[in-house]
Amino acid sequence: MKHGFMFGKALLVVTTLAGSAYAGLGDIVFTDEFTDSVMLLADPGGANTVSNLYTFTGVGADFRPGDIIALPGGDYIVANNPLPVLDPSTASIERVTDLFGSPSHWTVTSSDPVQYPLRMQYDSGIGQVIAVNNPGSDFNLPNRFEGILGVDPDTGTVSELYSNPIPPQDPRPRYQAGSGMWPDPFSGLYFHMSNNGGEYFTGDPGDENQGSQIYMFDPVAGTVDLAIDLSFVIPGTPITRPGGIVALPGDTPGWRDVYLADLETDSIYKIRFDDNLDYVDISVVLDGLENPSSLDFNPFTNKLVWASPLEDRIEQANLDGTGWEILATGIKARGFEFIPAPSTIALLGLGGLISSRRRR
16 A cells, blocks of 8 residues: 555656756655754665755754654755753754755754654644654753653643653553654554553563553543553563654554564564554564664655664665665664655645645
């Protein structure tokens, strides 16, 4: 099944931008921690041409770009999540304008409660960027906020959509250490990962390899409901360090195929949920990887894309795990977006349509 949308043959032209040629659908925009930049990987799986679109300056010595998402009007939002997490926080949400022309950026919001905006989505229903805020357990912050934030991308107004009790409340399974998030293709809910609150528990509260779970997050109600505890779904192999989640329509009408990357088992899994959002089963899509993280989906090529922070590279594969390949090396990618040919967007006035993965 082909997901996403198509714009027709008009997009299949060769254009020139910043001295490099780009052609076809599915170019990858990503953030690179090594250069504090937004980069472009053109023709993934083909020429794999990498170029720099914009380098952040004037945002502090500890600037560390994270996830990136596209807004309906064509601007981009980039998370800044520096380490260590400080009191007061130096994290921020940045907005990049005119990325493929004369780009610049401005700070939408910064400091507490924005402490570590790990993963983001844009929700058209509430008109906000929703950001998973996870400052981690290693930092003793008097104003520590763990949960999900809503950020108005125009005014910078921040609201706490969901707040996790500190310390996390027993018994397990419980919400703790939220990470990835992806919209459910059939509702206004989001599949949302919680990394450390599962029933599998090593006995050491400071150990990050605790059982993980998937919750359904409702941005309007501000609630999370447990969908599945991943502690024991695979006998003898608890899933403990998810590094990205993608939810797509399944082969059965109304069912969902949820793809999950796990850094501890170096694998990508497919988890099926039925039309009632009940768990069905889990299977291994791809194993033997190197710390798969920032898992994403390219709707124009129908491929999974992820980063390997251990090997400093970008990789991709088909949804069934075949066709695995390395797209770029020497890069510490931390977030992805997918676009048609950049200058064709401007030519056709399609700036508001550059992202399909975060729309409802």
